[in-house]
Amino acid sequence: MRTSIRRSALAASVVAGLAVSACGGGSSDTPAAVNTAGSAPTGVTLTLWHNTADPQALLDLYQKYETASGNTIQLVDVPSATYPPTIQSKWATGERPDLLEWHGNKTDLLALNGANTMLDLSSLAFVAKEGDLAKVAGNIDGKVYAASIGFPSVSGLFYNKQVLAKAGIAAPTSYADLTADCAKLKTAGVTPIYVAGGDGWPPQILAGWNYMAESNVGAAYSDDVNAGRAKVSDRNGPLVAGLKAFDSLRTSGCFNADATTAKWTDSLKALLDGRTAFVAQNSDSISQLDTIAGGDTKKVDDAIGFVGVSATKQLANYAPTVLGTFYAPKTGDAMKERAAADFVDFITGKGYADYVQASGAPPTLSGTGGPQLQGLWQEVQAAYQAGAGLTVISQLPGFNNFGPEVDKLLAGQENPQQTADKMQTYLLQAQAAMGK
Amino acid sequence: MATVAERSRTGRLRPGLALFALPSVVLVLVFFLVPFLANAVFAFVRWTGYSDTLSWTGLTNFELLNQLGILGHAIRITVIYAVITMAVQNGVGLALATALEKTNRVNTIFRSIFFIPVLMSPLAAGYIWSAVLSPDGPANDFLSAVLPGSIHYAYLGHGVSALVTVACIDAWKWSGLATLVYIAGLNRIPAQLTEAARIDGAGPWRRFWSVKFPLLAPAVTFNVVITLVGAFSALDAVFATTGGGPGDATTLLNVALYLQYGQSYFGQASALGLVVTLLVVVTAVPLITWLRRREVPM
Numbered sequence: 001m002r003t004s005i006r007r008s009a010l011a012a013s014v015v016a017g018l019a020v021s022a023c024g025g026g027s028s029d030t031p032a033a034v035n036t037a038g039s040a041p042t043g044v045t046l047t048l049w050h051n052t053a054d055p056q057a058l059l060d061l062y063q064k065y066e067t068a069s070g071n072t073i074q075l076v077d078v079p080s081a082t083y084p085p086t087i088q089s090k091w092a093t094g095e096r097p098d099l100l101e102w103h104g105n106k107t108d109l110l111a112l113n114g115a116n117t118m119l120d121l122s123s124l125a126f127v128a129k130e131g132d133l134a135k136v137a138g139n140i141d142g143k144v145y146a147a148s149i150g151f152p153s154v155s156g157l158f159y160n161k162q163v164l165a166k167a168g169i170a171a172p173t174s175y176a177d178l179t180a181d182c183a184k185l186k187t188a189g190v191t192p193i194y195v196a197g198g199d200g201w202p203p204q205i206l207a208g209w210n211y212m213a214e215s216n217v218g219a220a221y222s223d224d225v226n227a228g229r230a231k232v233s234d235r236n237g238p239l240v241a242g243l244k245a246f247d248s249l250r251t252s253g254c255f256n257a258d259a260t261t262a263k264w265t266d267s268l269k270a271l272l273d274g275r276t277a278f279v280a281q282n283s284d285s286i287s288q289l290d291t292i293a294g295g296d297t298k299k300v301d302d303a304i305g306f307v308g309v310s311a312t313k314q315l316a317n318y319a320p321t322v323l324g325t326f327y328a329p330k331t332g333d334a335m336k337e338r339a340a341a342d343f344v345d346f347i348t349g350k351g352y353a354d355y356v357q358a359s360g361a362p363p364t365l366s367g368t369g370g371p372q373l374q375g376l377w378q379e380v381q382a383a384y385q386a387g388a389g390l391t392v393i394s395q396l397p398g399f400n401n402f403g404p405e406v407d408k409l410l411a412g413q414e415n416p417q418q419t420a421d422k423m424q425t426y427l428l429q430a431q432a433a434m435g436k
Numbered sequence: 437m438a439t440v441a442e443r444s445r446t447g448r449l450r451p452g453l454a455l456f457a458l459p460s461v462v463l464v465l466v467f468f469l470v471p472f473l474a475n476a477v478f479a480f481v482r483w484t485g486y487s488d489t490l491s492w493t494g495l496t497n498f499e500l501l502n503q504l505g506i507l508g509h510a511i512r513i514t515v516i517y518a519v520i521t522m523a524v525q526n527g528v529g530l531a532l533a534t535a536l537e538k539t540n541r542v543n544t545i546f547r548s549i550f551f552i553p554v555l556m557s558p559l560a561a562g563y564i565w566s567a568v569l570s571p572d573g574p575a576n577d578f579l580s581a582v583l584p585g586s587i588h589y590a591y592l593g594h595g596v597s598a599l600v601t602v603a604c605i606d607a608w609k610w611s612g613l614a615t616l617v618y619i620a621g622l623n624r625i626p627a628q629l630t631e632a633a634r635i636d637g638a639g640p641w642r643r644f645w646s647v648k649f650p651l652l653a654p655a656v657t658f659n660v661v662i663t664l665v666g667a668f669s670a671l672d673a674v675f676a677t678t679g680g681g682p683g684d685a686t687t688l689l690n691v692a693l694y695l696q697y698g699q700s701y702f703g704q705a706s707a708l709g710l711v712v713t714l715l716v717v718v719t720a721v722p723l724i725t726w727l728r729r730r731e732v733p734m
Contacts, residue, residue: 085698088485092702111485111700200679258571260682261593397486400699404684411595411683425504433484433701 032330034119040342041335042070046098049087051323053080054101055287057358058150058324064354065346071339073099083322084108084400091117098336099343100327104137104148104320105394110434114138118145119328119337126348129365136219136390137320138327147344149352150324151361153282154384155209155391156308156316158289163190163277171307173314175211175245178278182254185277193249194276195259196267197410201403203259204393206249206280207410208402211242213310213317213389222395225427232396233424235417239392241311243416247409260411268292272303283380284321287360290374301375308383316383319391324359398430399423472713478706485700497707501696509684510692511711517603517688518667524607525663526656529614534644536615537622547619551612558609562676565605566592592678595685602686606673610666614659621655622648653731661724665716689715 048062062073076097078086087102091112100118102108112118121127122144127134130148138146157178159171164181167188172178178193185192196202215221215238224230232239249255256262256276268289270276279285286300293299308316326347328340347355348365356363356370362381363370373381393399405422408414414422482493501507532550536543553561569575571588579587591601625648633643671690674680680687680695687695689712697705 082698085694088698088700091485092697092700113486113488116488197682198679200681257588258590258593261570261590261678404680404695407681408683411681411685413595413683413685422504425500429500429504429701430486433482433486435487435489 032119033123034121034328034341034344035334035338036123036341036345038338040069040345041339044336044339045072045074046336046339046343047074047076048099048101049076049078049090049097050101051080051083052077054323055359057355057360060358061347061351061355064351065343068346068350069339069342071342073343088112096329096331098328098331098333098340100329101322102138102146102325102327103322104146104152104325105391106136106138106140107393107396107399109138109140109145110397110430111400114145114327115140115143117329119330119340121145121147121328121341121344124341124344124348126344126365129348129367131366133320133364136394137325146320146325146327147348148320148325149347149355149364150321151283151359151364152318152384153284153321153391154308154316154318154380154388155205155213155280155282156306156380156383157210158271158279158281158285159305159307160271160274160277160303161305162303163274167277171305172309174309174312176312178309179245179249179252179254181277182249182252186253190274191256191270191276192254193256193278193280194262194267194270195255195280195410196262196264197259197407198261198266199264200407202264202267202281203246203410204403204406205282207246207406208239208242209317209391209393210280210309211245211311212238212392213308213315214313215311215389216317216392217315217387217389219390219395222390222392225396231424232427233417233420237420238311239423240416240420243406243409243419245311246406247416250410250412255410260407264288265292272300274303282319283361283377284323286374286376286380289376297374297376304376306376306379306383308386308388310389316380316386316388317391318384318388319394396427397434398426398428401426475706475709475713478703479710481703481706483703483706485702493703497704501692501704501707506684506687506692506696507708507711510687510689510708511715513599513684513686514668514688514712514715517599517606517670517686518664520600520603521607521667521670522660522663524604525611525614526659528607528611529659530618532611532615533618533622537619539623547615550615553609554612556609558672559676561609562605562673565608566677569601593682595682598678598682598685602674602677603667605677606667606670607663609673610663614663617655617659618652621652625651650730650732653727657724657727657731660727661720664723665720668712668716668719 062075065071066073084103087100088111096117102112120143124147126147127144130137133148133152134144137148138144157172163185164171167184167190169181169184172181182192193206195206212221221230221238225232230237234240256270264285265288267276267279267281268285269292271279272289272292289300289304290297308314310317326344328337328344331337352365353368356368360371360374361377362373393402402423405414405419409416409419479497480492480494482491482496498507536547567573569591571590571593575591576587576589592598629651630643630647633647638646669690670688671694674686674688674691678686680691689708693705693708693712696708
């Protein structure tokens with residue numbers, strides 16, 4: 001018989017309470033709504049675990065809050081390259097910040113037991129302004145735990161306009177198009193698609209996110225999977241089909257020779273230099289492209305285009321981003337929790353307009369005008385507004401393993417069905433961990 | 437340290453002397469025994485970031501790891517990696533020690549040079565080597581210059597070559613230490629033994645294998661066990677070069693552990709940690725016993 005026990009009980013019985021007793025850290029079994037009663041405290045120091053990839057606009061926003069509130073934001077830098085494992089490791093010890101910058105994906109929020117460890121922000125004013133994004137960003141069972149002011153990561157295909165023009169092809173509208181384009185580009189002596197397997201996560205965009213965009217509009221597919229109406233390992237399901245399409249492109253020689261070791265920045269340089277036609281990436285790459293171009297956004301806009309390409313039609317996919325998505329963890333300190341609510345109010349209220357202007361990205365909250373966007377951002381925004389599907393890994397527990405599994409497919413160590421079978425196991429494992 | 441006489445009078449250490457052992461005992465308890473026991477227990481507990489409830493699950497963590505193809509694969513890769521690292525490190529260390537055995541100014545300089553990698557950060561070493569071995573890196577540039585054709589081989593991009601390459605990088609990093617141990621071993625061999633062999637007509641090769649090598653057994657025991665156990669616990673060299681890839685070709689047990697931990701599966705990470713410990717114990721104890729038997733008293 002399996003015995004369920006609380007952490008504290010286990011701690012008492014095992015190794016004199018070491019390690020486990022610290023893990024409870026301010027969490028409780030019941031969701032807690034954020035406290036907005038009375039005036040916000042001043043003179044409080046709030047710790048904020050944030051991503052070192054935060055753009056200057058966010059760093060400025062933190063400072064503006066300090067000036068406006070009289071509170072202090074104590075930034076705890078967490079390297080972007082190892083952001084999820086570092087946060088999860090700290091979380092496991094029971095350590096909690098007053099504010100947390102974390103992925104808006106439900107997948108990642110579940111991994112922090114968000115419903116029990118975060119304050120419910122549903123009552124705050126920003127939720128109505130966030131609209132549909134609030135239904136998928138930091139949302140578990142209809143409760144909103146995050147304020148997402150960073151524009152969602154919109155994924156699709158970035159392409160080099162000149163390379164496509166020289167090869168006499170138009171931007172693809174489907175994976176069948178992409179396969180046909182690959183043959184033409186190879187004949188023209190250009191690497192058709194540049195895959196950056198050396199960084200681990202990029203290959204999954206082409207292998208699953210993009211292909212499944214049309215299946216997951218309104219989270220239709222991930223809802224089916226979560227409800228048990230579909231299995232990701234279904235032989236005729238969209239995940240297996242997407243993986244097969246990716247594997248077919250791989251075996252057809254459509255990828256760069258160093259696909260297993262190339263880095264994300266390598267792929268963007270190759271795209272900008274015209275050494276490749278396509279890179280499957282998300283909109284977070286735009287700022288990196290600008291950086292590679294020495295800040296010359298016109299050069300980037302002239303050279304690069306963006307198109308959403310799913311299995312059979314032009315459709316992008318989006319996921320709530322980590323940069324600019326903020327949570328208020330339960331800490332048990334009422335004053336700090338109240339101040340954390342004040343921070344969320346500020347960044348989505350008084351401080352928001354300046355932030356959006358400085359970010360150079362479209363706004364996520366209604367009622368605030370956006371900045372003049374560079375051309376590539378305008379294309380991304382248009383693709384997002386054209387009914388983009390939700391990125392498939394966004395709402396499926398356990399799917400943060402999709403990247404590593406696709407890497408095995410890229411290395412020829414697994415076949416598409418094996419990869420899908422593994423993902424089904426990861427899903428069941430996560431569901432079991434959640435007590436389902 | 438208590439002498440045999442002091443020990444035999446009472447059957448145990450005198451309290452005054454035992455005090456000297458106290459700091460070590462406390463350190464071992466706090467930093468080894470307690471974490472080890474905790475890890476061993478958590479290997480059989482469902483502990484994830486998804487829930488704040490822990491529950492006993494028996495062997496479920498191991499079964500899940502096996503079902504996902506992680507456990508068997510990581511053990512196999514770890515053993516292969518450790519054997520390659522141990523062989524290269526000891527082969528290179530022994531060769532260098534033989535070449536630099538005599539203590540003179542030139543050899544001292546070379547000993548220092550070969551010891552420098554030991555002092556480097558393993559992560560820094562890994563990052564440097566991954567840059568050197570990149571398809572367009574200096575290694576391929578050199579080969580392209582001396583060989584016909586243009587070489588752009590991705591040493592870290594193919595399963596077998598990645599595993600061998602990372603193991604060699606790890607071996608390179610620590611060979612200087614093995615060299616020092618072998619030099620110490622060689623220098624404690626009485627000169628009259630090799631001199632007698634020389635007078636008996638034994639050539640350099642014969643003198644090395646028939647006289648020096650058997651007497652080097654204690655150094656061999658130390659180096660083989662330390663390099664093997666060290667390689668079982670490797671993480672940083674892999675982390676800085678391949679991150680466990682391509683695919684899972686270099687996903688050693690500790691890399692798999694890190695990945696599980698990073699995904700909030702702390703129980704499964706503990707299970708992999710326990711496997712590392714068991715692997716070390718199951719390998720090291722018989723190995724030490726066997727190697728000690730072949731040591732020749734001088």
